[in-house]
Amino acid sequence: MIATRIYAPEVSAASGILRIWAEEFRDRGFEVTILTARPPTGAVIDDPPGIEVRRAPVKRDRQQYVRGYLSYMSFDIPLAFRLLFSRRADLYVVEPPPTTVAVVRVIGALRRTPYVVRAADYWTEAAELVTRSRLVLGILRRLEAWGLNGAATLFAAHQPLIDRFRVAGITTPAIPIGFGADTKDFHYDGQDAPHDPVFVYAGTHSEWHGAGIFVDAMPAVLERFPGARLVYYGNGEERDGMLARAHELGIEASVAFHGPIPPAALSPILSSATASVASLTPVPANEYALATKVYSSLAAGCPVIFAGVGPTMEFLNDAGHPHAGVAVAYDVEATAAAMVAAATQPLASDGRAELAEWSAGQYSLRAIATRVVDESLAIIPG
Structure with missing residues (x-):
């Protein structure tokens, strides 16, 4: 079960990455459920077969992003109940922000379900560009560390990020998986460079x-x-x-x-x-x-x-x-x-x-997804 506020057809790196991860789990014989948000108005939904995608309303900003504390709460609070009353999963895969990871830790403990995190950033430091409040940053730092420390594994972007997590006191086993592109969507079709740059x-x-x-x-x-x-x-x-x-x-x-x-x-x-x-x-x-x-x-x-x-x-x-x-x-x-x-x-x-x-x-996202599922197999009970 993948918990993420952002998913296809919403355009973002996370959407494409998680879609490929879901397809790889499906192709290994798992039943895959995505708990996500309703996409922006006008988005065309084209979910792949064999994957159940459950979408719920969410508060978006004027740029149609799920961004900011109110937007995150509008996703995270219902998510707690969606996870709590869904059929029990073998594994939760969660996409930050830290509030979502914290929700998954709580429900995972209640339902005795392990979880892994796609850790692409250290959110607390990124938040320093938005607020100077020591109170807010202190709460976020503790919440992020608590959520990440409860995970079975962090699938981190690269080793420097893992090193930063260690300095911040986050000790969860972490695997640097790198990044890549979905070559099904991104490829060269013979276009020439334009006359004007x-x-x-x-x-x-x-x-x-x-x-x-x-x-x-x-x-x-x-x-x-x-x-x-x-x-x-x-x-x-x-x-x-x-x-x-x-x-x-x-x-x-x-x-x-x-x-x-x-x-x-x-x-x-x-x-x-x-x-x-x-x-x-x-x-x-x-x-x-x-x-x-x-x-x-x-x-x-x-x-x-x-x-x-x-x-x-x-x-x-x-x-x-x-x-x-x-x-x-x-x-x-x-x-x-x-x-x-x-x-x-x-x-x-x-x-x-x-x-x-x-x-x-x-640099293929498909190869990365294969490694993510391989590592996840060792976490799933039984």
Whole structure:
């Protein structure tokens, strides 16, 4: 039984990852139930066969995200009763926030059911970008540690995150599983780079992403390439600020914002973009965060420009492929220089096809899901 506030068809990395995990459990002979939230208005539900998905109403913000304490409570409180009165499961798989993990720990104890956590971030440190309240942060830190320490296993993004958990006193066995892309959705279909440069940011643009740096970099790009465009797909609370900044710089005609789109629709957009762009602000919480969107970009044959800190820089610098992309410091001039360089020498179609093939062989979510289920088999009683 998978408990997650976010699931397909809602567009997010977690949605795709958990869908693939569910399919792998199903293919191993398990009955799989997803307890999740009703998707945003207009979303088209297309659940795979053999998986029961139970959706309940939830409070969403104006960007149609389940985000913030009230939204989390609107999911977590009903979740407690949904778990309590559902047929007993062999294993709970839970997606944070920490409040959801805490609910699963309580119900898991009552029903004597072990649980595992998909631990992609350390939420307490990320929350420091939103609030300075010592009371709130102290409660969140204790709640997160309590929930994670009750799990049988943490499926963590990478070793630096596990190291941070250890410093925070979280001692649960943890496995670094890495990230990847669903190559069923993300692949290269033969598109060429456009005549005028196009840079694509696909995903959430929140405080800790700092995606506005690309808006600030665009004037320098437009000096060299007047027809260049910067296109955002996704949503986030920083959008209004980025729109205002584009108007302030007088480049609003060159910057476009669109809502989230399904992976299958995003893939050809990435395949034909000059480069995708990704960022993480230089704050402590991001020192071990990884911009997962880079994997989808590479699987679609699109080089990446990353501005920020953390393991994404190491990943791109050590990727072992000459066209994977470039990582720069979170600096406007350095970011603009990387964008100009990409526009000056766009990757040709044969290079894009080779990049996509290399990425598919290296970073597959299907392979990760296989490992998750293998490890989970040792946890399930009996």
